[in-house]
Amino acid sequence: MTKPLTPCPSYIGGEWLLTTTAGTPVFNPSTGEIIAECPAGSVAEVNAAVEAAAAAFPAWMETPPVERARVLFKFKMLLEENFEDIVRCNTREHGKTLVESRGDVKRGMEVVEFACGAPSMLMGEILENVARGIDCEAIRQPLGVCVGITPFNFPAMVPLWMYPIAIACGNTFVLKPSEKVPLTALKIARLLEQAGLPKGVLNIVHGGREVVDALLTHPKVKAISFVGSTPIARYIYETGTKHGKRVQSNGGAKNYVILMPDADVENSTRGLIEAAFGCAGERCMAGSTAVIVGAAEKTVLPTLIEATRRLKVGPTDREAQPDMGPVITRQHRDRVEQLIEAGLKEGAQIPADGRGAKSTEAPNGFYIGATILDHVQTGMTVAKEEIFGPVLNVMRMEDLDTAIELANKSAYGNGASIFTRSGKAAREFKHRVKAGMVGINIGVPASMAWFPFNGWDESFFGDLHMQGKEGIQFFTQLKVTTSRWFSYGEGDIWHR
DSSP states (O other): OOOBBBBBOOOEEEEEOOOOOOOOEEEETTTTTEEEEEEOOOOOHHHHHHHHHHHHHHHHHSHHHHHHHHHHHHHHHHHTTTTHOOOOOOOOHHHOOOOHHHHHHHHHHHHHHHHHHHHHHHHOOOEEETTTEEEEEEEEOOOSSSEEESSSSSHHHHHHHHHHHHHHTEEEHHHEOTTTTTHHHHHHHHHHHTTOOOOOOOTOOOHHHHHHHHHHHTTTEEEEEEEOOOHHHHHHHHHHTTTTOOOEEEEEOOOEEEHHHHHHHHHHHHHHHHHHHHGGOSSSSOOEEEETTTHHHHHHHHHHHHHHHHOOOOSSSSSSSBBBBOOSSSHHHHHHHHHHHHHHHOOOOOEEOOOOOOOOOOTTTTTOOOOOEOOTTSSSHHSSOOOSSSSEEEEEESSSHHHHHHHSSSSEEEEEEHHHHHHHHHHHHHHHHOEEEEESSOOOOOOOOSSSOOOOOTTTSSSOOOOOOOOOOOOOEEEEEEEEESSSSOOOOGGG
């Protein structure tokens, strides 16, 4: 008997709207079953959502920041109360392990916590008597209607990077979640509605290229936040800015993890396993290339290979949990396997081979096991393309200088890490490596909510990053007022 599909409505002007428009199947990657269908959406729906957000903006802008924060405080409490329900929804539609889903939701909740402090972060500046009898003040005001376009790999965290800060600053918002994983975003939005957010302040639309283009070009949209692949990130930035929008656009990455000869074997192995194979490698902060320096090939590398071979892949939608879950779709699994094949044809070796991974419990799941490609060279396809799967490239360098030089040749600049016991090596690496987020004995140096998610180069297009103070700055604009009053105290001797 076929199970009924989970509804996937849009949310416009405070109304949950179901449509019969054919769209994209939403899978449970652990089983291969279709669990929902995300509607294709339309330009008309985009227009309705933006108009609803625009209509809600004047009242929400005038709502005192402390009252906005109280809505977010209640939202945070509801997220805590419904935490495991959100986690299991996340795992069901994405395939992450439950531990990984808990991390996904927790990191999003930290941004909500940060946004609750908006009243203090929105405070302006004033200088009395900037000239005789003249005062100058700078205040932050919201932009208006803002848009978020999010990827499949973090269904909870990435949307929560965006709209809590935006609405805390007094903006209204239209979210377009990935059509592959819309259900977690919808579940979380219902909690924000329950927290008392006024109608129209948050809206959700679904769809593909047509919907995205309508959002990018709509005259009432003021700002756009995006996370996805680099080609699409560049397109979002160029199209949005061409139409007068403020844009922050996060792209892909090829992150290097350098293992020095003095690296602690146990801790560096654990850190690199998590960096390379956590979330099945489907994240822009994945440690996708291990650079083995000198004698580390005899200390760390054998342990790393053995640990990788022991990793178990399997279904994550049940209590018994594997080390790693499936990838998002069958097509994505096939693409990852094709890239592995390309690496082998170009001369790489494969000491840990995850191709053909199966689960007897869920034979139709989208599985590929943890894979290591050794002796990768800079000209190989796998060295240049973002694989976005559980594949770790291993490259070898003679010393730290050549390792840093290799990392700095990358077109990307999201993250880079080093494992070492040497403070001198760590300081040299931190100072010279060209990446926006640096890890020292940390495999995934993703910044927390109070700091910007700080990609460089082809990993980010824009000026102000997501999260932290830059997030507040992105979702507000400064207004500077210079004032003079003709009265006592301004230095006019005739009134004394």
